[in-house]
Amino acid sequence: MHIELxxxxxxxxxxxxxxxxxxxxxxGGGGVDGAIHRKGGPAILEECRALRASRYGRGLPVGEAVxxxxxxxxxxxxxxxVGPVFSSEVDRSPLLRSCYTRSLEVAAELGARSIAYPLISSGVYRWPKEDAVRQALAALNAADTSIDLVRLVLFDEATRLIAEKVAHE
Incomplete structure (x- = not known):
C-alpha cells in the first residue's frame, strides 16, 4: 500500500x-461532513437516512465505518x-486509529483499490494535528489490506508540512 500526503x-x-x-x-454537519454532503448531493443523505432507519437507529458509533x-x-x-473528540484526560487514540482501519476494511470489502482520508478529528473535535497525523499513519502503516493507494488529504499547506514532518520521524 502506498500512502500519499x-x-x-x-x-x-x-x-x-x-x-x-x-x-x-x-x-450531515459542518466541515468535511458538510462539504461531502453538499457536493455529493441528496443521494448520500438518502442512504444515510436509510442506515439510520435500519442498522444505526442510535447513530454510528465512534470508531466504526459504513x-x-x-x-x-x-x-x-x-x-x-465517526472520530472521537479529543480529551487530555482520556486516551481515545485507539478509537481514532479504528476510524482509519475500519474505513480500510469497509473499502476493501467493497472492492476499492484507492481511498482518500481527511485528517479525522482534527477540526471541531480538536485533536492536535501532529498527533492526529501520528495516529493516522500508525493505523494505516499497520494495516493488512488489499487497498493499493491511500491518500491523506490535508486541508492546508501548514497541515501538510506537519504531516510530512511526522512521516519522516
Whole structure:
C-alpha cells in the first residue's frame, strides 16, 4: 500500500472511496461532513437516512465505518466514520486509529483499490494535528489490506508540512 500526503479538497479526489469525518447522526454537519454532503448531493443523505432507519437507529458509533454512494462526487463510495473528540484526560487514540482501519476494511470489502482520508478529528473535535497525523499513519502503516493507494488529504499547506514532518520521524 502506498500512502500519499497531499494538500487539497477531499471532495475533488478521484479515488474509489472518500472517507467522511461524519458525526454519529450520519445526517450531515459542518466541515468535511458538510462539504461531502453538499457536493455529493441528496443521494448520500438518502442512504444515510436509510442506515439510520435500519442498522444505526442510535447513530454510528465512534470508531466504526459504513459506506454509502458518493452521489455526484468523483468517487464510487463515501465511507462515513465517526472520530472521537479529543480529551487530555482520556486516551481515545485507539478509537481514532479504528476510524482509519475500519474505513480500510469497509473499502476493501467493497472492492476499492484507492481511498482518500481527511485528517479525522482534527477540526471541531480538536485533536492536535501532529498527533492526529501520528495516529493516522500508525493505523494505516499497520494495516493488512488489499487497498493499493491511500491518500491523506490535508486541508492546508501548514497541515501538510506537519504531516510530512511526522512521516519522516
Amino acid at each position: 497531499v494538500t487539497g479538497d477531499i471532495t475533488t479526489e478521484t479515488v474509489d472511496a472518500i472517507v467522511n469525518a461524519a458525526n454519529s447522526s450520519l445526517l 459506506a454509502t454512494t458518493a452521489g455526484r462526487l468523483p468517487a464510487r463510495w463515501v465511507i462515513h466514520t
